[in-house]
Amino acid sequence: MIDLATKYMGLVLKNPIIVSSSSLTHSAEGVKRCADAGASAVVLKSLFEEQINADVKALADSSVSSYHSEEWDYIQRMGLDMNADEYLKIIEESKKVTDIPVIASLNCISSDLWTDFAKYIEAAGADALELNIAVMPRQFDEDPDKIEQHIYNIISNVKKNISIPVAAKLGPYFTSMPRVAKGARKAGASALVLFNRFYQTDIDIKELSHTSKNKYSTPAEMSNTLRWISLLYQQIGCSLVGNTGIHDGEAVIKQLLVGARAVEICSTLFVNGMGQIQVMLDDIQKWMQDKGYETVDDFRGKMSFKNSKKPDYFERQQYIKAIVGID
Ligand SMILES: Cc1cc2nc3c(=O)[nH]c(=O)nc-3n(C[C@H](O)[C@H](O)[C@H](O)COP(=O)(O)O)c2cc1C
Secondary structure (H helix, E strand, O other): OOEOOEEEOOEEEOOOEEEOOOHHHOOHHHHHHHHHOOOOEEEOOOEEHHHHHHHHHHHHHHHOOOOOHHHHHHHHHHHHHHHHHHHHHHHHHHHHHOOOOEEEEEEEOOOOOOOOHHHHHHHOOOOEEEEEEOOOOOOOOOOHHHHHHHHHHHHHHHHOOOOOOEEEEEOOOOOOHHHHHHHHHHHOOOEEEEOOOOOOEEEEOOOOEEEEOOOOOOHHHHHHHHHHHHHHOOOOOOEEEEEOOOOOHHHHHHHHHHOOOEEEEOHHHHHHOOOHHHHHHHHHHHHHHHHOOOEHHHOOOOOOOOOOOOHHHHOHHHHHHHHHOOO
């Protein structure tokens, strides 16, 4: 009897497939569709700090010509109030229509906006909270230590007010991923979602306008996640979740083999439809049967850096071997 259950940040999931934050999870109806298709949990569409800031800036610009930082704080909170009720309602309704864990999601730039709001998210019934931390350093003289500290402050400020688990969804661009992973854990993250996929910017040379491209990921984008989950597995004391480029059952198996607790997916569902969840689950089950595994824990982490017989496959050495043409 094959059992696909996995534990993630203390939540018991019936299988490792979570639908990631996206328009698929923007409403209770969307959440129900994911649950009916076999997902073990959902991450709701994020409430975006950037959107709130854009809304309040438009509001402020139309009424006053300049404002002080305290005024900005005040109108930013007004913007949050304008968007918050609807978000809390989605959490409450999602909990009514499904019995799978519902993970709320906040897009965070500043370290204090969400401190109080996180409490309402918990009270609305969310099982956990994922922080989509989208700090984009643009200043030439910004101290890297301070940038990292800012990320940790976001996590600890939110975590200190709530008891539900908090996951940090991070991008892949840091000088030292192990250091940031450890710092996020110390700040209170129970899990790391690796990695966030950033908006793909582009330029239309005919129209001379800014555009975006490749809204959806491709399977070729998964290897960075595979590398870092493998390297961090059992090193930092928190759950790791694979995200970006996971499109089929084989990809999920690989993520579990390097040590992931679960995966988050959305592009493959936009491209192949919600039925893809069941296809992936069937493929995982069949592979487990062929290999003689009964539970996910029977093989989780088997191919991680720590447990692998060839750990250098996840390091630069293989790249050097490949480019100089030696085996
Ligand atoms: C249409 C769309 C909307 C998204 N909205 C959000 C969002 O609100 N918050 C967030 O953290 N990620 C958002 N994402 C990113 C996904 O959650 C995910 O991290 C990314 O697409 C990589 O996973 P994938 O390869 O399975 O697509 C969105 C992605 C797509 C395609």
